[in-house]
Amino acid sequence: MKTKNIAIYGLLVALAFILSYIEYLIPFPLMPGIKLGLANLVVITAMYGLGYKESLVLSIIRILLVGFTFGNLSTMLYSLAGGMLSWIMMAITKKSKWFSLVGVSVIGGVFHNIGQIIVAILIVSNPLIVTYLPLLLVTGVVTGALIGLLASMIIKRVNRHLR
Amino acid sequence: MVKKNDLILIGVILIIGIGALLFMYLNNEAGSKVSVQMNGEEIITFDLDEDITYTIEGDNGAWNTFTIKDGHVDMIDASCPDKICVNHKDIHYDHETITCLPNQVLLEIIGGEENPIDSIAN
Known part of the structure; x- marks a missing residue:
């Protein structure tokens, strides 16, 4: 691993960690689970700027770090389910080339929420939790689109420094 | 772009x-009852027309306190770290839920009134 890559990984992990913390500080009183997905900004930037594998590693490291620092085993499980499903769907969507970065980010936001709902249904063993899904779909689209727009601006400016 | x-x-x-x-x-x-569930099992139910405060306790010291007031169920305090269930708005419609994922506690409104048209048809 080149020294430059080590530095970039460190920088991105730190950035994702700080963004998660900022998000943790902003409560959304409307409903549990509504989040901006700021950390996904780093994951999606890494997916486009560095590669699939690299963004997956970043995402897992971030979830573990944030889980150990601010959460517990159950919150980590939710993040992991949301993060992994979101990463898989984003990778598939990006590979399909049907959508731009904004569409990929929307898919990421929506499936992050779907992943968490699935785990919630399994843990509480009550399928009624699925009634949270419609609102989470709407907020996932809005936040996903915003994060996607931001990420494409970032990619345009930092891409040549990442490679 | x-x-x-x-x-x-x-x-x-x-x-x-x-x-x-x-x-x-x-x-x-509107529902008529609240079902209190822990780990997926119903522990107890209350009628929504009684005003009470109740605390449900789990095996490992986890607890959730909720009230029923004017037919609305609201979680007022809990031992969970994130307090998402406490910040949740109160509920009173049939099938509405408040979930505390860390403590695996779920409050569910049940027993919605029958649709009047259905009762006439019967």
Whole structure:
């Protein structure tokens, strides 16, 4: 691993960690689970700027770090389910080339929420939790689109420094 | 930068989400009971027309306190770290839930009134 890559990984992990913390500080009183997905900004930037594998590693490291620092085993499980499903769907969507970065980010936001709902249904063993899904779909689209727009601006400016 | 496909994707998901929200909103009806569940099992139920404060305790010292007041159920305090259930709005419509994921506690409104048209048909 080149020294430059080590530095970039460190920088991105730190950035994702700080963004998660900022998000943790902003409560959304409307409903549990509504989040901006700021950390996904780093994951999606890494997916486009560095590669699939690299963004997956970043995402897992971030979830573990944030889980150990601010959460517990159950919150980590939710993040992991949301993060992994979101990463898989984003990778598939990006590979399909049907959508731009904004569409990929929307898919990421929506499936992050779907992943968490699935785990919630399994843990509480009550399928009624699925009634949270419609609102989470709407907020996932809005936040996903915003994060996607931001990420494409970032990619345009930092891409040549990442490679 | 933004492709036409992106806009179609955004539109389709928004329509599904808002459509489902509308459907749920139009089918709202007040419930008559609250079911208190822990680890997926019903522990106890209360009628919504009694005003009470109740604390449910789990095996490992986890606890959740909720009130029933004027037919509305609200979580007022809990031992969980995130307090998402406490910040949740109160509930009183049939099938509405407040969930505390860390403590695996779920409050569910049940026993919605029968649709008057159905009762006439019977």
